[in-house]
Amino acid sequence: MNLESHPAITLRQIWHFVVAAETGTMSEAARRLHMAPSAISMSIAELERIIGAELCIKRKSKGLTLTSTGRAVFLQARELLDLADEIASLSKGDRPNVRGPLTVGCYMTLGPTIIPPMLSDFAAQCPHVDVDFVEGYHEDLQERLLDGSIDAAFLYDMNISPAVRTAPLLTADPYILLPASHPLQAAAEISLKDIAAEPLIFFDAPPISTRILEMYRESDITPHVLHRSRSYATVRSLVATGRGVAVLFQRPRLEAPYEELRVALKPLAQPRSAIRQQATVCLAWPRSTRLNARAQAWVDVATERFSANPPDVV
Incomplete structure (x- = not known):
């Protein structure tokens, strides 16, 4: 390779181009990168000048x-950044030196329990990674x-x-x-029957509904389904007003004790048969994509964090 040419x-x-393309606006890219939108725009304009082609249309x-x-260019640019991360990881050898943007997703109702401790733990170990997160539901997150x-x-x-691969x-x-x-609010556990x-x-x-x-x-x-909702708060409120009961797979931290919210949460009695009732929470990523250093660090921190200290409520 002729380096001079x-x-x-x-x-x-x-990096500026990839973040702008991923976020969809110069202002959001600037927010994530802690820069002025004009600086991001100038950086991308210089990249376009070097390549000799327009990369994006701004409306x-x-x-x-x-x-x-x-x-x-976006696809190749992501691969280039991932390769640069891997080279940096090999040469530095530790999480404090991993840097760059990372965008993660979380199933909507798991967010209040999982995201805050993960952001705290990850920031302590990878302080130079700029993490953003999105909440959504099952199919949407897999598509993303x-x-x-x-x-x-x-x-x-x-x-x-x-x-999709999972851990x-x-x-x-x-x-x-x-x-x-x-009448069953004093019971130690309750069966579906x-x-x-x-x-x-x-x-x-x-x-979960499935x-x-x-x-x-x-x-x-x-x-006998009386009402349907994708909001845990709405389900809880409807139960509190006596409209019915609900089956859930989580116990999120609430703004007040369950008693004050006029609901009672009871374990579901295990059936005598070998029916599997538990649900497994996992971390997922594309099977066809090799994790970059930032994403690999996120997976590692999550595995360490939740295996050693699982949340008291899920």
């Missing part, structure tokens, strides 16, 4: 739209993994695409949510 493209220009109402050349808009995601390990982190047990005045005739406030977000229906079917019970 090599284009003067810098990793910083590549105030629609943000950035990549050109055909921009899409091709496969289109490259997020690097890794916390999901339930059910109905996972064959194109198990912890298990979640099912619970029954009752109105505080319910105990609430078979009760109206069900259905948490309607796969794969698992709940499977549990009813395996217990030979047809649930």
Whole structure:
């Protein structure tokens, strides 16, 4: 290679372009990189000048739209940044020297429990990685993994695409949510048969909703679904007003004790058969993509964090 004639493209220009393309606007890229939008714009303009082609079209109402050349450059640029991270990781050999942007996803209802401790632990070990996160539901997050808009995601390990690799982190047990005045509120545990005739406030977000229906079917019970919601807070509020009961796989920290919120949370009694009731929370990433140093560090920190100190509520 003739280094003297090599284009003067810098990793910083590549980095600015990738972050802008991933976030969709100059202002959001500037926020993530702690720079002025004009500096990001100038960096990308210089990259376009060196390449000799327009990489993105800037529209105030629609943000950035990549050109055909921009899409091709974006894919190669991500690979280049990943390779640079791997080289830095090999030469430095420790997490404090890993740097750059990282975008992770989290299944909506797991966010309050998993994201805060992960951000704290990860920042302590990888202080130079700029982490952003998005919350979503099962199919949406898997699509984002496969289109490259997020690097890794916390999901339930059910109905996972064959194109996605997973690492198990912890298990979640099912619970029954009752109105505080319910006759069974003093019971140590409750079976599905105990609430078979009760109206069900259905948490309607796969794969948890699918698992709940499977549990009813395996217990030979047809649930009477009165209301459906994808919001844990809405489900809890409907139960609190006596509209029905709910089956959930998590016990998120609340703004007040369950008693003050007029609900009672009870363990679901294990059936005598070998029906699997637990759900596994995992970290997922694309099978076809080799993790960059930032994403690998995120996976490692999550595995260490939750295997050694699982959340007291999930």
